[in-house]
Amino acid sequence: MTVFAPTDNAFNNLKAGALNDLSQQEQVQLLQYHILAKFYTMSSLLLVSNPVPTQASGPDGVWGLNFTGQxxxxxxxxxxVVVQINNALRQDFPLAVYPVDKVLLPEALFGVKPPSASPPAPSSKSNATEAAAGPTTDNNSAGGRNVALGLVVGLGLVCIGILS
Structure with missing residues (x-):
């Protein structure tokens, strides 16, 4: 298995709230997108046939990564996202772990969304009714840290399970 582990800075450099907008299933897919089912050394990554399917691939298609370099x-x-892999945290069969300075963002989750069919029809509610509904809350900062922490902890547990 090959794992690409984003650094703390990789999560800190994400757009505020980027992870909050993901459903639980999408968060799992994002984590799986950082894992390849096969063991790859740095040199073997240069010889792969692109795109390399990740663990997020499924019946909806291949969620692949492309590797280049020399x-x-x-x-x-x-x-x-394009990021350079400079070294390995671990590169002993059956597990390779490479730190990456950016979170690998799949196009399926973070790419351009198709425009919606049409805007919803205006509501017949009065402004007084809308004002009575109360203010909305925005949980970008703390929620983003919790999701990022959950992804990191999940990735760590996967690695620990493989090593033991």
Whole structure:
């Protein structure tokens, strides 16, 4: 198995609230997108046939990563993000773990969304009714940290399970 582990800075550099907008299923897919089912060394990543399917691939299609580079430099691309892989945290069969300075964002989750069919018809509610509904809350900051922490902890548990 090969795991791409985003650093703390990778999560800190995400757009505020980016992870909050994901459903629980999408959060799992994002985590799975950072995992390849096969063990790859740095040099073997340069020889793969792109795109390489991730664990997020399924009946809806391949969620793949593309690898390019030469000699000791390997770049991984999602179509939205390109990041260089500089070293391995672990590269002993059956597990390779590579730190990455960006969260690998799949186009299926973070790409351009198709425009909606048409805007909803105006509501017949009066402004007084809407004002009585109360203010809305925005949980971008703390929720984003919780989701990021959950992704990191989940990835860690996967790695620990494989190592033991």
């Amino acid at each position: 000699s000791n430099q390997v770049n991984v691309s999602t179509g939205l």
